[in-house]
Amino acid sequence: MAEQMEYYTAMDLVAQQYEDTTKLYQFYTSLREEHKLVTTKCKDCGHVPWPPRTLCPECLSTDYEWVDMPSTGTIASWTAAYAGMPPELAARAPMVYALVDFENGLRMPTAILECAPNEAKTGMEVELVVGDVQPDQQGRRRVAPYFKPVGR
Amino acid sequence: MSKPKRVAIVAAGINKWGMRPDATFRDIISEAGKACFDSNPKVSNKDIEGLVTSGVYPQRSGPQCHPSPVACEVLGVKPRLFQNTDCQCQSGAVNMRIIWSAIVSGLIDVGMAVGWERILVPNHGERYINAALACDHDWEQGFGMTPPALFAMPALSHMEKYGTTEEQYAKIAVKNHTHSAKNPNAHFQKGLTLEKALGARTVATPYRLFDCCVNTDGAACAILCSEEKAYEYTDNPIWVMGLGQGYTNWTIGNNPKDLTDWQGVRMSGELAYKMAGITPKDIDIAELHDCFTASELIEYEELGFCPKGEGGRWVDDGGNDYGGDVVTQPRGGLIGCGHPFGGTSIAQTHEIYLQLRGEAGERQVEPRPNIGLAQTMSGVGTQSMVTIYGSDDTQH
Ligand SMILES: [Zn+2]
Numbered sequence: 401m402a403e404q405m406e407y408y409t410a411m412d413l414v415a416q417q418y419e420d421t422t423k424l425y426q427f428y429t430s431l432r433e434e435h436k437l438v439t440t441k442c443k444d445c446g447h448v449p450w451p452p453r454t455l456c457p458e459c460l461s462t463d464y465e466w467v468d469m470p471s472t473g474t475i476a477s478w479t480a481a482y483a484g485m486p487p488e489l490a491a492r493a494p495m496v497y498a499l500v501d502f503e504n505g506l507r508m509p510t511a512i513l514e515c516a517p518n519e520a521k522t523g524m525e526v527e528l529v530v531g532d533v534q535p536d537q538q539g540r541r542r543v544a545p546y547f548k549p550v551g552r
Numbered sequence: 553m554s555k556p557k558r559v560a561i562v563a564a565g566i567n568k569w570g571m572r573p574d575a576t577f578r579d580i581i582s583e584a585g586k587a588c589f590d591s592n593p594k595v596s597n598k599d600i601e602g603l604v605t606s607g608v609y610p611q612r613s614g615p616q617c618h619p620s621p622v623a624c625e626v627l628g629v630k631p632r633l634f635q636n637t638d639c640q641c642q643s644g645a646v647n648m649r650i651i652w653s654a655i656v657s658g659l660i661d662v663g664m665a666v667g668w669e670r671i672l673v674p675n676h677g678e679r680y681i682n683a684a685l686a687c688d689h690d691w692e693q694g695f696g697m698t699p700p701a702l703f704a705m706p707a708l709s710h711m712e713k714y715g716t717t718e719e720q721y722a723k724i725a726v727k728n729h730t731h732s733a734k735n736p737n738a739h740f741q742k743g744l745t746l747e748k749a750l751g752a753r754t755v756a757t758p759y760r761l762f763d764c765c766v767n768t769d770g771a772a773c774a775i776l777c778s779e780e781k782a783y784e785y786t787d788n789p790i791w792v793m794g795l796g797q798g799y800t801n802w803t804i805g806n807n808p809k810d811l812t813d814w815q816g817v818r819m820s821g822e823l824a825y826k827m828a829g830i831t832p833k834d835i836d837i838a839e840l841h842d843c844f845t846a847s848e849l850i851e852y853e854e855l856g857f858c859p860k861g862e863g864g865r866w867v868d869d870g871g872n873d874y875g876g877d878v879v880t881q882p883r884g885g886l887i888g889c890g891h892p893f894g895g896t897s898i899a900q901t902h903e904i905y906l907q908l909r910g911e912a913g914e915r916q917v918e919p920r921p922n923i924g925l926a927q928t929m930s931g932v933g934t935q936s937m938v939t940i941y942g943s944d945d946t947q948h
Contacts, residue, residue: 411681413681413689415691415693450805451688451691451803451805479708481756482753483756484700484701484756485701486677489696494754495696497705499811507806509805511695544694
C-alpha cells in the first residue's frame, strides 16, 4: 500500500469521528471528552434510536437533539471469542463480547473489558468505559464505547 | 397477486470447493459454468439471454469490479440482460430471483445464474476484514465483533431459554460433515465424530471449531427458463414453486429482543409457503443456512419443521436426517461444503435439482423427494430468503 492514500477511508473499519468527516461527530466528542454515552432524539416525534441518526426513521424529520444514554446496562447475551477478531486483539483473546440492554429500551453490541469468560453472565450489570481504537488517518484519537463489570 | 408464469431449472453445475489457490475468478467460473452446461447438453451457451453473477467480495479479492460481463465473456454468453448482485449470504438466491423476475415479466426466456466467491486468502488481517464487512461500518465493525461472536449470542440464548445443549449443536455439525463426506465437491470429506466435535477448540462460546462454517473458494451455476421452453430442454424440469424474503432490521442492536426469535427467517418461509400453496409438512428436503450450528437449529423452528424451542429435541429424534421428517443438508450444508458467499444459494439449488430428479448418487434421498426448500440468510436471523422447488410430478 502506498503511504499517501487519496481516499483515506478505504478499508478503515473504524468510524470517522470528527466534524469534517461525520455529521454525528457530537457522539464521539461526548464520549471522548466527557466519557458520556449519548444518542439522538427526534425533536418532532420524540423517537430515540440506537445507533444515533441524522434522519428520524419514524417521521423522517432531520431535526434532532442529543440526549444522554444510561451509563450502565445489563448483559442480554454474551460470548467469549477466542478467534475471529482483529489481529491486534488476537493477543488479548479470549475477548468477551455482549449485547447490553439499557433501561430506556435500547440495546447495543459492545466488548466487555476486564471480564474473564467465567465471570460473564446474562443479566450482569456493566458500566461504560471509553476505549481507544486506531487513530484516524490524520492521527487524531478515536474511541469506542466499551463496558466493564460495574465497580471494577 | 395473480399466479405468476412458471419458471423451471433445466441445468445446474458446481465445481470443486475448498482452498483453491490454484484457480482465479475466471478459472472458478469456467469450471462451474462448464459443469452446468455439461449437465444438460441440450442447453447451449448461445441460448442464454440473461446472465446474472452473484459475488460479495470481488472488489476485495481479485480485485475486480463489474464481474458479470467477465463471466459472459468467459462462458461465451452474449446476453441482453446482465448484472452482478450482492446481498451477502443471500446473494445467490437473489441472483436467481432476478432471473426468475426477468422470465416472468417476459424480458427473457432463458437465463443463467453464476454465483461464486474467491476469498480464502491465507492471511489473518485479510480474513478479518472480510468478516467485519458483513457488519455495520459505523456502529459495529470498529468494535471487533465478527460473525462467530454475533451468532454465538443467540446460541447461548437458545440454551438458556429452551435448554438446548452444546451436544445438540454438535450433532448438527456431525450430520453435515457425514453428508458432505459423500459429496465430492465439498470442502470437507472426512466425516466427523461427536467426540471430535465436542473436543475441538473453542471459537466463540458456545461454538467450537466444527460448529462454524468456513469461507471457501468455489462457484455454482443454474439455468432457469420459461415454461414454454422447459420441455424443449428436458423431460424432467424442476419448478420454482415459491419465493419469499424477510427483513426485520440491519444493526444487531435492533434485532428482536428475544435473540432466538428469527422473524426475518420466519417471514421468508411464510411468504414462500404461501406462494407455493404448501405447508412445512410438505417439505421433503431442505438446504438451510448453517453458517453456525445454532443457525440451522433455529431455522428448523422458524421454518416450521418443529415447534419453537424444540429444535434440540428434533435433532435428538433424528427428524432432521435421512429417514426423518425432513432431510436437511443432504449435500452437507455450509458446514460440510464451505461457504463461498455468492455461490452458496445456487449450490443449494443444484443439490435440490439433483435430489428431485433422483440424480444425487450416493447421497440420494429415498424415496425420491418431490419438494425441496432452500434458505440463505444475511444478518442474525433478520434477513433471509427462501426458495421452494418442486419436481415435475408436483405440476401435474
Ligand atoms: Zn421523528
